[in-house]
Amino acid sequence: GDSVTQMEGPVTLSEEAFLTINCTYTATGYPSLFWYVQYPGEGLQLLLKATKADDKGSNKGFEATYRKETTSFHLEKGSVQVSDSAVYFCALRNNAGNMLTFGGGTRLMVKP
């Protein structure tokens, strides 16, 4: 079946540091890929998505590129802020169904 693997956290960075959160997936066909973010006490919010190979999703300074050859969708940001502290979830939707398959989540803590 489909699966998503994320790097385990927590990831602790200083403000303005470069962020990478690794995500790899296993799926049949051509899934859509997503990053969701969960701020403390809130629900899951879509951060960005990509629907086909070599697509780059971007939002709020975050980027991720759909790499079919390495089955990866790593999240990057050039300069993190304290307000980026949250849990980040990588997910996929296999177009054979409607469900999202999530990774385990990565907690990011950004210190001033």
Place this chain on the structure above:
Amino acid sequence: EPEVTQTPSHQVTQMGQEVILRCVPISNHLYFYWYRQILGQKVEFLVSFYNNEISEKSEIFDDQFSVERPDGSNFTLKIRSTKLEDSAMYFCASSEGVAIRQETQYFGPGTRLLVL
């Protein structure tokens, strides 16, 4: 901006009791979903619902679970006889459709269920 809402935010119940978790999806969305996250574990899919019937469900969604759209706005998840292992955060989500441009699922803030 339209959002998915869920009530209650927290629910405590005794083992064996029935609970109903409520959700109001985004108004023009046609697909509705329930997911759960047991503390420290992954977010897991439970069920999707379209046109007043279940379109997909996971192995977790057994006979003790049911979903309903009782009116034009609410979408509910009922757990008939709760077990300790049902303690989790339950998320409702909705999407416009399932085609590429409509597939994004928008999540509510969750209901934290604690079964004692």
